[in-house]
Amino acid sequence: MEGFVLIRDDGLYVAVLGAEHSYTRDLGRARIFHSREAAERERCIGNEQIGPLAAEFVGGQQPRLRARA
Secondary structure (H helix, E strand, C coil), X not given: CCCEEEEECCCCEEECCCCCCCEECCHXXXXXXXCHHHHXXXXXXXXXXXXXXXXXXXXXXXXXXXXXX
16 A cells, blocks of 8 residues: 555654544554645644655564654
8 A cells, every 4th residue: 555644753643533642553543645745734844754654564563763854
């Protein structure tokens, strides 16, 4: 599946719309954007980064924090 997720600086994902909480540790409950542009429109610039969904599955581990560009 292609797509992008928003990842808060502490490693939590932005949750799907309507979820009880705004952020989740569970990638299966993360909000998935079909384009980088869509993710950018929803991103909180102060504390969220855009991550390619495929990169979150590499090695089957929880993703590490990414350095800001």
